[in-house]
Amino acid sequence: MITSGTDYHRHTSYDRHNLGGHFLNWADQPNIYKEYPGSDMGRLSREVPAINKKLSEMIGKETLKDYPEHLVSDHVRQIFTLAYTLTSKSRYPGGEFFHRSVPSAGGLYPCELYMAVQSVTGMEDGLYHYAVRHHALERLRKGSFLKTGGVLTFFITAVFYRSAWKYRDRSYRYHLLDSGHLVENLCLTLKGLNLPFELDYDFEDETVNPLLGLDTQREVCLAVVRVPGKETSSQGRPEQVKDLPAVFQKASRVAYKEIRYPAVEEIHKNSAYVLTSRDPLPNILFNIGPVPHLWQKIAEPDHWPEKMNYTQAILKRRSLRNFVTTQLPKAHFEALLTMLWKTDPLPGFYEDSVCMGFLAGNVEGIEPGCYWVNRSEQCVSLVKPGEMMGRMAHICLDQEWLGQAALLFFFVTNLKLLEQNRGSRGYRHAMLTAGRFGQKLYLGATAMELGCCGIGAFYDHEASAFLDLSEDSQMLYLVAVGIVKKIF
Ligand SMILES: Cc1cc2nc3c(=O)[nH]c(=O)nc-3n(C[C@H](O)[C@H](O)[C@H](O)COP(=O)(O)O)c2cc1C
Structure with missing residues (x-):
């Protein structure tokens, strides 16, 4: 039983003399695009955002003073066009491969991106899933259901089997590293748009995962990024809300036959515990x-x-x-x-x-x-x-x-x-x-x-x-x- 990061990291160490062979089962290759059958998609324009800033002007700089008065739907379009978009195509003998604005271990893209919207001009309040392949938003919930005034709340999830198909027990490392890449892209894009943001890695798993309608044996939330409302502080957490229909949970499945990797599930479950003290760490x-x-x-x-x-x-x-x-x-x-x-x-x-x-x-x-x-x-x-x-x-x-x-x-x-x-x-x-x-x-x-x-x-x-x-x-x-x- 894996109970800690130390256990998990040791358990998933590579050893030159004991690496073992692993053949990829191509028949059960996971789908790298999450699909909600029959969902209504609002396609976003692919027009390139006009953020002309250089990285040197963005990293480590305050954004708050230029915070726009109102968020409009075009902000949202620009965020998705940069944070997690398809960027280029490679051809190989068996087909095509689409690269994204973030790298991913093995090109398996375990991450999905969701967004809760509240009071954005030109958008209806609700919870949306970003369909990367179609550059579109699919609405999963209507209305506003977050306790506090976050205008935009982004949820980054990982679908376990996508990376586990190749990396097996070691894949939780890549779920987290890949998610970190996406968090950074998202944060920089928000900065580019002069939007303030907060990171939250310490949300309550049991509240957030059902909110997103995830099948938690297969897909879990790993990070939350919040754009607070101008007047409000958003220290709160999402409220308990009604479960989404079972058909939404089914969308977390990405292959006909998926193999479960207990080490991945155990480290995730056993890292759910959040410390309330926020004392600084020793260096x-x-x-x-x-x-x-x-x-x-x-x-x-x-x-x-x-x-x-x-x-x-x-x-x-x-x-x-x-x-x-x-x-x-x-x-x-x-x-x-x-x-x-x-x-x-x-x-x-x-x-x-x-x-x-x-x-x-x-x-x-x-x-x-x-x-x-x-x-x-x-x-x-x-x-x-x-x-x-x-x-x-x-x-x-x-x-x-x-x-x-x-x-x-x-x-x-x-x-x-x-x-x-x-x-x-x-x-x-x-x-x-x-x-x-x-x-x-x-x-x-x-x-x-x-x-x-x-x-x-x-x-x-x-x-x-x-x-x-x-x-x-x-x-x-x-x-x-x-x-x-x-x-x-
Ligand atoms: C967490 C992580 C681990 C990676 N590990 C390796 C690696 O060990 N060797 C390698 O050649 N590429 C590695 N990559 C790069 C991926 O193979 C690459 O991102 C993926 O094939 C997509 O290609 P692209 O980044 O050119 O879009 C890694 C990327 C990430 C994010």
Whole structure:
């Protein structure tokens, strides 16, 4: 029985000598588009939103002062057009594959997006599901049913079997990381529209899942993002509402024959517990192993080498693996780090659940080696000099192309410390946060015409040993960035 993030992470570790073979059952390949048979769809126009801001103008900036007087339906259209849209198409011998504005482990897209609307001009109050394939909203509930004044409340869910089909027990890691990517895209889009927002990873599962009409053996809510009303504070939670008809729950099923993975269900169920105390966490960075002591300040670049605005970066984002060993200029490196340590003006309750570092390959002015990052002090510490990229590529299931990247960012937490302070829910906080940082890197890299690729596949014990992590600490995610042969 999996009772904690520590148990789950250990249970789903990859081991070079015991990886086991797993053949994909193509007959039961999950449907990556959720469908409500016979539903009435309100299609959204695909017109590209006019958010011309650069990422450097958005990350870490206040939005409230320009908060629009009224939200109109066009805000909603723009949000969906950027946050979770289909962006480009790849052809392969068996068919076509549509990429989205967020990456997804294995391209399996476990996430679904829902939105509750209250008092938006040009829209009826209610609960809507976003049908990605059709770029349309399907109304599941009518009226307003949220206790407090959130104008827009977004719910990000994951359909277990979509990722479990390939990754089995390990898939809950990807449900959370993928959701974190989507949360970040959503937050940035809201920022681009000057809308304030709040994150909530600590909602009550038993209230929110029925509200969305989910079959919780198959699909669960992992994150809530709320745009508060101008006058109201939205600290409240959704009320108990009537169950949706059973036919809605059936829509959580995505394959004729689905296999259940008890470890996924257990960690989700056992991380439902929410701690009411919101005391700050001890700094994770100083609780994961040997404490770095020599710090080097990294400045924000004088000129950000961005080649496109946020909207263009979203639409162009792809996972690129064709890294070349050309030196990464200093300004690009400084810009990536600045993006990571600029904190949004949100309660910092979740961002402190992980710490980060990077392996540097060929970066201008930076000695190759392994570094830890102190986000609050905006400095880095070299803890192990030398060539490390090839070694990490080997640890990442021999994905040798990683050895050519300029930077390999890694995200780490101390699972025990997290649990002592945040309860079992802390595991969700950390993985969602790692995903958010990953999305920042993807978009920052794309805007600077660099390549980027998230990496969820690694031999866990080897990664811990390589980074000298304490027994209770684990690497959660890795993101490669660097110059690539051809970007688009
Ligand atoms: C959490 C996560 C883990 C990933 N792990 C890997 C990986 O180990 N190796 C890899 O080549 N790509 C990895 N990817 C990238 C996905 O394969 C990629 O996002 C997906 O195929 C869709 O392609 P696109 O990002 O170009 O749209 C990962 C992406 C995410 C979000």
